[in-house]
Amino acid sequence: MSDTLPLIETDVLIIGTGPAGSTASALLATYGIDNMVINQFAWTCRTPRAHITNQRTIEALRDLGVEADCLALATPQELMGENTFATSLAGEELARVLAWGTPPARKADYELSSPAKMFDLPQNLLEPILTRTAAHRGSRVRFNTEYLSFEQDADGVTTTLLDRITQQTFQVRSKYLLGADGGNSKVAEDAALPMEGEMGLAGSMNIVFEADLTKYVAHRPSLLYWLIQPGGELAGLGIPLIRMVRPWNKWLCIWGYDINAGAPSLSDDEAKAVLHQLIGDDQVAIKIDSTSTWTVNSMYAKKNMNGRIFCLGDAVHRHTPMNGLGSNTSIQDAFNLAWKLALVINGQAEASLLDSYNDERIPVGEQVVKRATKSLGDLIPIMEALEITGVDSAEEKIQNIANRKLDTSKAEKQREKLRQAVEGTQYIYNCHGVEMNLRYTSSAIIPDGSPAEEFKRDQELYHQASSRPGANIPHAWLIDRQQQKISTVDICGKGKFTLITGLGAVKQWASALAEIEKAQGLSVVLRVIGPGQEYEDVYGDFARLRDISETGALLVRPDNIVAWRAQAASEKSSKDLLTATQKILGKG
Ligand code: FDA
Numbered sequence: 313m314s315d316t317l318p319l320i321e322t323d324v325l326i327i328g329t330g331p332a333g334s335t336a337s338a339l340l341a342t343y344g345i346d347n348m349v350i351n352q353f354a355w356t357c358r359t360p361r362a363h364i365t366n367q368r369t370i371e372a373l374r375d376l377g378v379e380a381d382c383l384a385l386a387t388p389q390e391l392m393g394e395n396t397f398a399t400s401l402a403g404e405e406l407a408r409v410l411a412w413g414t415p416p417a418r419k420a421d422y423e424l425s426s427p428a429k430m431f432d433l434p435q436n437l438l439e440p441i442l443t444r445t446a447a448h449r450g451s452r453v454r455f456n457t458e459y460l461s462f463e464q465d466a467d468g469v470t471t472t473l474l475d476r477i478t479q480q481t482f483q484v485r486s487k488y489l490l491g492a493d494g495g496n497s498k499v500a501e502d503a504a505l506p507m508e509g510e511m512g513l514a515g516s517m518n519i520v521f522e523a524d525l526t527k528y529v530a531h532r533p534s535l536l537y538w539l540i541q542p543g544g545e546l547a548g549l550g551i552p553l554i555r556m557v558r559p560w561n562k563w564l565c566i567w568g569y570d571i572n573a574g575a576p577s578l579s580d581d582e583a584k585a586v587l588h589q590l591i592g593d594d595q596v597a598i599k600i601d602s603t604s605t606w607t608v609n610s611m612y613a614k615k616n617m618n619g620r621i622f623c624l625g626d627a628v629h630r631h632t633p634m635n636g637l638g639s640n641t642s643i644q645d646a647f648n649l650a651w652k653l654a655l656v657i658n659g660q661a662e663a664s665l666l667d668s669y670n671d672e673r674i675p676v677g678e679q680v681v682k683r684a685t686k687s688l689g690d691l692i693p694i695m696e697a698l699e700i701t702g703v704d705s706a707e708e709k710i711q712n713i714a715n716r717k718l719d720t721s722k723a724e725k726q727r728e729k730l731r732q733a734v735e736g737t738q739y740i741y742n743c744h745g746v747e748m749n750l751r752y753t754s755s756a757i758i759p760d761g762s763p764a765e766e767f768k769r770d771q772e773l774y775h776q777a778s779s780r781p782g783a784n785i786p787h788a789w790l791i792d793r794q795q796q797k798i799s800t801v802d803i804c805g806k807g808k809f810t811l812i813t814g815l816g817a818v819k820q821w822a823s824a825l826a827e828i829e830k831a832q833g834l835s836v837v838l839r840v841i842g843p844g845q846e847y848e849d850v851y852g853d854f855a856r857l858r859d860i861s862e863t864g865a866l867l868v869r870p871d872n873i874v875a876w877r878a879q880a881a882s883e884k885s886s887k888d889l890l891t892a893t894q895k896i897l898g899k900g
Contacts, residue, residue, distance in 0.1 A: 317475070317480055317481075317482035318482070319482075319483050319484070319485055320348065320482065320483070320484045320485070321484070321485050321486070322346050322347055322348045322452065322484060322485075322486050323340075323345050323346045323347060323486060323487050323488070323657050324336075324340055324345060324346070324347040324348075324486055324487065324488045324489075324490060324653060324657070325347070325348050325349075325350070325469070325471055325484045325486040325488075325489050325490070326340075326347060326348070326349040326350070326490040326492055327349075327350060327459040327471075327489070327490065327491050327492060327493045327499050328349075328350075328351060328491070328492035328493040328494060328625070328627075329349055329350075329351040329356050329439060329442075329443050329453070329455075330356075330357065330435075330439065330492060330494055330625060330626070330639075330642065331362065331435065331438065331439065331442070331625065331639040331642045331643050331646075332492035332624045332625025332626070332627070332642035332643065332645055332646050333349055333351075333490065333492030333493075333624075333625070333646075334349065334356070334439055334442035334443045334445075334446055335372070335376070335442055335642070335643045335646035335647065335650075336349075336490055336492060336624065336646035336649065336650050337349035337442075337443070337446035337451040337453070338376055338378075338442050338443075338445040338446040338449065338451070339376060339646060339647065339650035339651070339807075340451070340650050340653065340654065341445075341446050341449035341450045341451040342376060342377075342445075342449050342806075342807060343650065343651065343654035343807040344450075344654070345650075345653065345654050345657055345658075346450070347446075347451050347452070348451065348452040348453075348454065348484060348486075349443070349446060349451055349452070349453050349454070350453075350454045350455075350457040350458075350459065350473060351454075351455050351456075351457065352456070352457065352458040352459070352476065353455065353456070354455050354456055355455060356436065356439035356440050356443055357435055357436050357439055358436060358602070359435075359436060359518065359520055359564075359602060359604060360434035360435060360436055360520065360555075360557045360562075360564050361434070361435040361436070361633075361639075362434075362435040362438075362633070362636070362638055362639030362640075363432045363433060363434045363435065363535065363555075363557070363636070364392075364412065364430070364432055364535065364636030364640075365382070365386070365430065365431050365432065365433050365438075365636075365639070365640065366430055366636070366637075366640045366747040366748075367422065367425060367426035367428045367429070367430055367747065367748060368426070368640070368644060368747060368748055368750070368784070369639075369640040369643045369644060370382075370426070370428035370429075370430070370431070371426060371427070371428055371784075371801055371872060372643055372644060372646075372647040372871075373428075373643075374427070374428060374801075374802060375647070375805040375806060375872070376442075376445060377445075378441050378442065378445055379428070381441045381445075382431065382433050382438065382441060383431065385433060385437045385441075386431035386432055386433040387431065387432040387433075387535075387556070387558070387559055388429070388431055388432075389412060389413060389414065389429050389430045389431060389432075390414070390533070391432075391533040391534075391559055392411065392412045392414065392430070392431075392432050392533070392534065392535050393410045393411045393412050393413070393414030393415075393533070393534060393535075394408055394410065394411075394414075394532040394533055394534040395408060395409045395410070395411040395534050395535070395536050395538075395737075395741055396408050396532055396534055396536070396537045396538065397409075397538045397540060397551075397694065397734075398537065398538070398539060398540070399539065399540060399541055399592070399713070400539055400541060400589070400590055400591060400592025400593075401525060401528035401529065401537060401539070401554065401590065401591045401592055401593070402528055402591060402592030402593045403592045406540065406698065406713070406730070407694070407730060407731075407734045408532065408734075409734050409735075409737050409738075409741055410741075410742075411534070411535075411536070411740075411741035411742060412430055412535070412741060412742070413430055413742060413744065415742065418742050418744070421744055421774060421775060422744060424777075424787070425744070425748055425775040425777065425787060426748070426787050426799075426801065427787055427789070427799035427801055427802060432535055432556070434557050434558075435639060438639070456475065456476040456477045457473050457474070457475055457476065458473060458474040458476055459471065459473060459493060459498060459499060460472045460473060460474055460481065461502060462489055462499070462502060462503075462621065464489070464619050464620050464621060467487075468485055468486060468487050468620065469485070469486050469487070469488065469489040469620050469621065470483055470484070470485050471483065471484045471485075471486065471489055487620065487657060488620050488621075488622060488653060488657075489620060489621050489622070490621075490622050490623070490624060490649075491503065491621065491622070491623040491624070491627045492623070492624050492625045492627060492642070492646075493627055494625065494626045494627060495511075495609060495626040495627070495630045497623060497626070497627030497628075499621065499623055499627060500613065500623045500627045500628060503617075503618040503621040503623065504618065505613045505614075505615050505616065505617075505618060505623055505628065506613065506614040506615055507611050507612070507613050507614070508611065508612060508613075508614055508678075509609070509610045509611035509612055509630075509681060510609070510610055510611060511607065511609045511611055511630065512571060512607045512608075512609065513571075513607070513608045513609065513610055514550075514568050514571055514607065514608040515568065515569040515570065515571035515575055515605060515606075515607055515608070516566055516567070516568055516569070516605065516606050516607065516608060517566065517567055517568075517569055517575075517576060517578070517603070517604075517605050518564055518565070518566055518602075518603065518604045518605070518606065519564070519565040519578070519583045519586070519587065519600065519602075519603050520557070520562075520563070520564050520600075520601040520602045520603075521562075521563050521564075521565065521583070521587060521598050521599060521600050521601055522561055522562050522563070522598070522599040522601060523561065523563060523587070523591070523596050523597060523598045523599070524560065524561045524596070524597070525554075525560050525561070525563065525591065525596065526560045526561075528591065528593075529556070529559075529560050530559075530560055533559065534556065535555055535556050536553060536554075536555055536556075537553065537554045537555075537556075538551045538552070538553055538691075539551065539552050539553070539554065539590045540694075540695070540698065540700070540713070541589065541590070542700055542706045542709030542710050542713070543706030543707070543709070543710060550567065550568035550688075550691070551567075551691060551694075551695070552565065552566070552567035552590055553565065553566045553567065554587075554590055554591075565586070565587055565590065568608075569605070571607065575605040576605070577603075578603050580600045583600050583603055584598050584600060608632045608688075609630035609631060609632075610630070610631055610632070610681055610684075610685040611629075611630045611631075611681065612628065612629045612630070612631075612674075612677045612678045612681040613627075613628035613629070613674065613677060614674065615670060615674065616628045616645075616669065616670050616673060616674060616677070617666065617667075617669060617670050622649060622653075622666070622669060624642060624645035624646055624649060624673075625638075625641075625642030625645055625646075626638060626642060628645075628673075628674075628677055629641060629676075629677035629678075629680055629681050630681070631680060631681040631684035631685060632684045632685065632687070632688050633684070634684045634687035634688055634690075634740055635680070635683055635684050635687050635740055635743055635746065637680040637683065637684055637746070637747070638680075638684075640747070641676060641677065641680050644676070644750075645673050647871045648669055648672060648673055648871050649666075649669045649673075651807055651869070651870035651871060652665050652666055652668065652669055652756070653666070654807065655834075655897065659833075660832070660833050660834055660897060661896075661897040661898055661899075662897060662898030662899060663898070664755065664898035665755070665756060665896070665897060665898045667754070667755065668752075668754035668755050668756035668757075671752075671753065671754035671755070672752040672753070672754045672756070672757075676750070679746065680746065683739075683743065683746050683772065686739070687739060687740040687743075690736055690737055690739055690740050691737070691740075693729075693732070693733035693736055694730065694733040694734060694737070696729070696733065697726060697729040697730035697732075697733040698712060698713045698716070698726075698730065699712035699713070699715070699726065700712060700713065716730065738773060739772060739773065742773065743772055743773060744773060744774060744775050745767075745769075745770065745771050745772045745773050745774050745775055745776070746772050747775075748775035748784070749767075749771060749775055749776060749783075750782075750783065750784050750873065751765070751778075751780075751782045751783055752782040752783075752873060753782055755895065755896070755898065756869070756875060756896045757781045757782045757873070757875055757876075757896075758781055758875060758876040758892040758895060758896065759781055759782075760780070760781055760876070760877050760878075760879075762780060765778060765780060777857050778859070779857065779858050779859045779860065779866055779874055779877060780859075780874065780877070781874050781875055781876055781877055782873065782874065783873070783874055784801075784872050784873060784874070785800055785801055785804055785812075785866065785868045785872050785873070785874055786800065786854075786857040786858070787799050787800055787801050788800045788849065788851070788853035788854035788856075788857050789851060789853060790803070790841060790847040790848060790849055790850070790854065791847070791848050791850050792846065792847055793846060798847065800812070800841075800854055801872055803839050803847060804839075804868040804870075804872050805868075805870055805871070805872055806870070807870050808835070808836070808837050808870055809834065809835075809836040809837070809867060809868065809869060809870060809875070809893075810836065810837045810838075810839055810867075810868045811825060811836050811837070811838050811839065811865050811866070811867050811868075811889075812839045812841060812858075812865065812866045812868060813838070813839075813840055813841070813862075813863065813864065813865040813866075813881075814840070814841055814842050814849075814855075814858075814861075814862035814863065814864075815840065815842035815843070815845065815862060815863075816862050816863035816881065817863040817865075817880075817881030818838075818840050820881050820886060821838060821865055821881065821886070821889075822838055823886075824886040824889050824890065825838055827886075827890060828889070828890055828893050831890065832893055832894065832897060832899065834893055834897065836867070836893070841854055842862070859877075860877055860878065860879050860880070861879055861880045863880050863881035864877065864878050864879045864880045864881065864885075865877065865878050865881070865885070865889070867889065867892065867893070869896075875892065875896055876888075876889065876892040876893075876896075
């Protein structure tokens with residue numbers, strides 16, 4: 313028997329069924345693009361890992377039509393936010409901070425910015441939804457298949473894979489290869505993508521376990537319980553964390569180990585002892601599911617593509633889970649790239665459109681890596697306020713923590729310092745601007761010459777809606793002909809460009825779109841918002857947000873990003889729209 317199998321052909325080969333790869337595969341299949349997605353393991357990821365799912369990501373999941381599947385398994389935002397710092401779950405509580413959009417003063421920011429509500433969905437539950445969607449829509453999904461190497465030429469990529477069941481190698485010929493193979497990406501390495509930053513900054517231990525902790529947590533429902541235990545076995549590196557996986561009986565415990573001392577290995581009994589200590593109650597029954605280690609990285613790619621090779625997800629941005637940005641950014645990479653590949657493969661756009669993936673997503677990767685790395689440091693002031701940093705003796709640390717209860721002016725200052733330190737964690741826990749304020753600059757965005765945008769509030773903490781080219785279409789609730797509420801975000805996307813206008817120049821825009829279809833083969837969906845139209849702005853919110861006149865128009869890309877806008881309809885603006893689409897498609 314020959315040890316090589318026949319060549320397989322596909323348009324896009326995707327390495328990895330993580331959040332990045334499975335989303336890319338599902339989107340490409342939805343757009344009708346033949347693709348194959350592989351994973352070296354027998355199934356999608358086993359451990360919960362990523363979980364916090366932000367609104368921009370959910371908008372992409374809505375576009376794919378899988379939000380309902382996710383919601384059926386997710387923990388809702390209402391149960392995510394009572395982020396707690398304590399000496400143990402049963403012990404003394406030190407501070408709480410409302411997180412993930414749950415502070416009353418922040419709720420409106422989150423609600424106004426998107427039709428989606430944040431939720432918590434462990435990665436091991438999300439990946440099967442995405443991978444199943446890909447398979448149902450026609451992707452060829454292959455497990456037990458390892459990427460080994462690729463060679464690219466002017467017409468395509470030949471990738472060598474190993475079937476891990478038969479141990480036979482085989483080759484796949486594709487037009488494009490996507491490396492969604494995670495933080496140790498071999499594809500990114502083989503494509504010689506330049507990277508900046510450091511890997512292996514610190515070590516982290518995970519214990520996934522089952523235990524009914526209802527009595528310790530249900531009154532303060534949260535994803536994260538930080539347990540500060542001077543003198544405990546885990547004292548030393550960072551703050552140990554018990555993270556909710558399923559309320560309130562499935563958990564993930566994480567703590568830092570000294571990477572220079574090598575990764576620890578724990579027996580089930582040792583793991584249980586650690587958990588009993590953190591819970592503060594050794595009578596709680598615990599079942600250990602798994603233990604594993606991972607490293608904290610802070611690295612981003614300066615380029616995410618090389619010819620026909622595109623990398624996405626952790627392959628090109630690797631950082632700590634602080635802020636919960638990893639899987640979110642990975643899914644959004646796929647949302648940015650998939651429609652561009654589809655247009656190029658279908659011959660509707662030139663390959664140069666794909667350069668915009670690099671230009672748009674590289675700054676995002678750098679931003680999230682820097683934010684997450686900085687957020688690690690945002691927990692240190694809490695330890696400083698408790699006066700446990702730079703102190704060796706466990707007894708002294710315990711005394712220092714207790715000192716904040718004294719009736720002295722020193723203790724009053726300590727209490728105030730702790731309050732401020734906790735307030736400083738807003739950049740970890742309610743960093744809405746980083747999640748939502750996408751602003752792209754590339755050949756696929758046509759600036760409208762308006763003055764540079766000024767952010768009225770802290771750009772990292774607060775979302776600012778904008779209809780400027782490069783920003784996400786602002787969310788406003790409309791009603792449809794059945795009086796059902798529908799978001800402006802949801803009338804865009806589904807693999808298509810959309811032109812949004814009001815009453816006053818509908819015919820003119822319709823004929824401009826007909827011309828674009830004739831000249832460029834690009835069909836753009838026309839959405840008219842106005843009385844008696846398909847969508848009505850009954851609340852007047854879109855009129856307040858659109859920042860153009862009623863006869864003006866917003867051209868929205870399939871990934872919900874405004875590509876071009878016209879203040880008002882005119883003969884010139886129709887011509888400008890034609891030129892804009894030409895430019896976006898790389899034909900200008
Ligand atoms: P990912 O690593 O998930 O997937 C890579 C895929 O490639 C896998 O299917 C793998 O098997 C496959 N693969 C690798 N090499 C291969 C080869 N040679 N051949 C074939 N297949 C190969 N993020 C977030 O957004 N919110 C959050 O709350 C958290 N929380 C969190 C907690 C913890 C403890 C961790 C460790 C991480 C997080 N994250 C997170 C980060 C998140 O897990 C991470 O960013 C995503 O998994 C990245 O998704 P990717 O698809 O890029 O890679």
